[in-house]
Amino acid sequence: MNTSLAGQTGTVRDRILAAALTLFVDKGFHHTSIPEIVASSGTSIGAVYHHFASKDELAHTLHRQLVDQFVALSSSEVLALRTAKERVAGYVAMMFRLTEEDRYFVSYLIYARPKSAVIGSLTVCSQEGLEITRHIITEGKRAGEIRDLDDRVLCGLLSGTIMRLIDLRLDGVITDSLMTLADDTSSAIWAGIAS
Amino acid sequence: MNTSLAGQTGTVRDRILAAALTLFVDKGFHHTSIPEIVASSGTSIGAVYHHFASKDELAHTLHRQLVDQFVALSSSEVLALRTAKERVAGYVAMMFRLTEEDRYFVSYLIYARPKSAVIGSLTVCSQEGLEITRHIITEGKRAGEIRDLDDRVLCGLLSGTIMRLIDLRLDGVITDSLMTLADDTSSAIWAGIAS
C-alpha cells in the first residue's frame, strides 16, 4: 500500500506532487530545484507553474494534502475504537505501520517544521497531530480511564514517545521494524497516562 | 544566564558563532546569508572565511560546540543524582530550565536534523542526546527501579516526552513556562517506565 501519492501514473499534477514529496524528503526542500522535480516527474517547468503558483505553494499544497490524509486515516482507524486503552494501542499501531509502509508520507509529516518559511502554518507535528491525541486524552479522562494530569503533558507523552521512536527509526538508529516494538510502546505509554 | 555563546563581546570567532546561532534558529540555515551573519556579528566576510571553511562548516562547528556543552551539562547535573526517579526528575527539570533560559541553545539542539546536508553526523536528537537517557534507563533497570521493556522504547518515552513538550513550547503552542509542567511531566514519565 502506498498511502500518500500516486507514482509514475496519474495526472500531471499528481506526478509533480509525488516527485516533490520524494525529493523534499530525500534531499530537503532547499536542495531540491524545480528542474529536479521536473526531471523526476517527467513533466515540464511550465506544467509546474501552471499547476502551482510557486515552489512554496507546491510545498504547501503537498503538506495540506498529506495532513488531510493523515487526519482522515486517524479518525477512521483510531476514533472508531471505544476505550482509551484501545485507542492508544490503535494509534501506536497505525503510526508504526504507516512508518514502515510509507516512509515518505511519515517523514514529511514529522519533519516539516511549523516555523519554516516554507510551511506557513503549524504542521501535523504541532496542531493537527495533536487533535487526535487531545481527543484520546480528553475522552479518556472523562471516562475516568486516564489520570488527572495537565492535558499538555499527557498529550506530549503520547505523541512524543511515538514520534521519537519514528524519528529514531527514520534516522536508522532503530533497525528493526517498529511493528516489533508496538506492544512495548503501547504498554509504556498506557502506564504513563492511565489513572 | 546564557548557556550557549558569548554575545557582542568576545573573540571574532565567538561573535560569529553567536550570531549564527541566533540567525539559524530564527530564520533557518538556508534563509540566513553570510552577509547577515557578518552584519549581526559586526565582523567581515573575510573573518567568517578565515575562521570557517564554509557556511556548512560553520554550522557544523556550532553544532559540535553546543552538543559538547549539552553533554557536559547533562553529565554534571543529572548523573550526579542517585536513584533513577531522581534522575528522571532532574533531567526533566534541567531540560525545561534550559529551554526557558536559552531558547536558542535548545532550539539548535532539537531542530538540527541528522540527515541534513549541513549536519553530517547524527545529532543530539538521536545519538548523543540518547546517551544520557540510555544511561538512566540502563542503570535504573539494573537497580530494579525500571520495568523490563525494550530499552529503545523506554528511552523513546523518556526523551520523546521531554522533546515534544519543548517543541510545543518553542512553537508557541504552550505559552506557560515549562517549569510549571515539570512535576506533572516527571510524574507521567516515571509512571510509564517504573517497575
Add this chain to the structure above:
Amino acid sequence: MNTSLAGQTGTVRDRILAAALTLFVDKGFHHTSIPEIVASSGTSIGAVYHHFASKDELAHTLHRQLVDQFVALSSSEVLALRTAKERVAGYVAMMFRLTEEDRYFVSYLIYARPKSAVIGSLTVCSQEGLEITRHIITEGKRAGEIRDLDDRVLCGLLSGTIMRLIDLRLDGVITDSLMTLADDTSSAIWAGIAS
C-alpha cells in the same frame, strides 16, 4: 570574411561564443568576467548558464568549435594539393591569410594552452595542429620529396616556423602583413625539409 563566429546577429548561443572569443583573446580568460561576456553579447547571465555549464565549459566548447573549423579548413585547402612542396606553400599561405583575416580565430588556436585548467585536452598547438603537418611530412617522405630526418623535427620546423611568425605578428613585433612574407617563409621551410 569572418572565419570564426557570427557577431551581433545569430542565436543567443552564437552571440555568447562570439563575445567570449573576442574577450578571451583581448583580455585573457581570467580577466574576462561573465558579466563582461553578458554585456558584450547583449544577453544575460542566465542565458550563458543555460547554454554552458560553466565558464570553463564555455571556453572548452569555443575551443572545440574553432579546432574543428580549423581542421576542416586545413583538410579542404591543403590536403587537396598534390606535391609536398605545394602543400607546404599552401599551408603557409592559408595560415598567414587566416591570421590577417581573423586574428581572433588564430589567436585562440595559437594561445589556448594544452595544460591549462581551462582547456583540458591537447590543443591545436600540439595535437590536432600536428595532424596536418604530420600528414604533409609523412606523405612527402613516401614520395621521396622530403628528407629522412626524425618526423617530429620536420613537423616542428614546419609548424614552429609558421606559428612563430604568426606569434610575432599578433604581438605586433611584425607590422607588415604576413602575406608579404609568405613566399620567403615557404622557401625557407622547404629548404629545411626537402630531400
Add this chain to the structure above:
Amino acid sequence: MNTSLAGQTGTVRDRILAAALTLFVDKGFHHTSIPEIVASSGTSIGAVYHHFASKDELAHTLHRQLVDQFVALSSSEVLALRTAKERVAGYVAMMFRLTEEDRYFVSYLIYARPKSAVIGSLTVCSQEGLEITRHIITEGKRAGEIRDLDDRVLCGLLSGTIMRLIDLRLDGVITDSLMTLADDTSSAIWAGIAS
C-alpha cells in the same frame, strides 16, 4: 644543475621566487594564490609583501630575473662560437639541454605571454629571445653563410623550430629527451637558412 633559482635554502626572497616559479608553471599564475606560495616557500604573507609590492610585481621580478639569466647564458655559450653553423648547433643544444635540466626555467620563459596583464613587457618569446637569433642571422648573413631572405623569416624559422620542439616536449607529446633530436634539428634548421 639547477639553472634558475635556489630551492629550499637561500634567502627568504629567493625561496619565495623559487616557490613562485614552480607554482606558476605547474598551476598557472591565476591558479596560484599567495597563501600557496607562502606554504610552499615556508615563509609568511608578510614576508612576501615585504619583499614584493604585489603578486604582479613578484611575477614581473621573477620574469626579469629569468630573462637576464637566459640572455647571459645565451651570450656566453652561443656568441662565443665563430661560424653561424656552429652557433645554430650551439643554440639548439643549449636550449634543448636547458629544457631537460630545468623545465621550470624554460617553461616560464616560453609560456609567459607578452600581452598578459601579468607580464607587462614583451617576453623572451618575442623580444629578448629574438636578440640572439637576430644576432646569429645578421652576422651569418654578413659572412655570407646565410641566404638572403627576410630576417624575420629566418629568425622565425630558427627560434620557432626550437620553441615548437620544446613546447611538444613540455606538453609530453615528445617523450624522448630532446638531446637525441639535437643533431637532426640543427641539420634541418641549417638547411633552411644556409645560403
Add this chain to the structure above:
DNA sequence: AATGAATGAGGGTTCATTCAT
C-alpha cells in the same frame, strides 16, 4: 624584518520565475 588576522571587492554560479510560442 616578520607575522597572520582581518578586510571586502569581485568572482562564478544557482535557481525560482516569466512569457512568447
Add this chain to the structure above:
DNA sequence: CATGAATGAACCCTCATTCAT
C-alpha cells in the same frame, strides 16, 4: 494546457592586500 529559453537577484566563496603587533 504545455513548453523551455531567457532572466537577473542573490547567493557562497576567493584571495590580493593591509596593518597592528
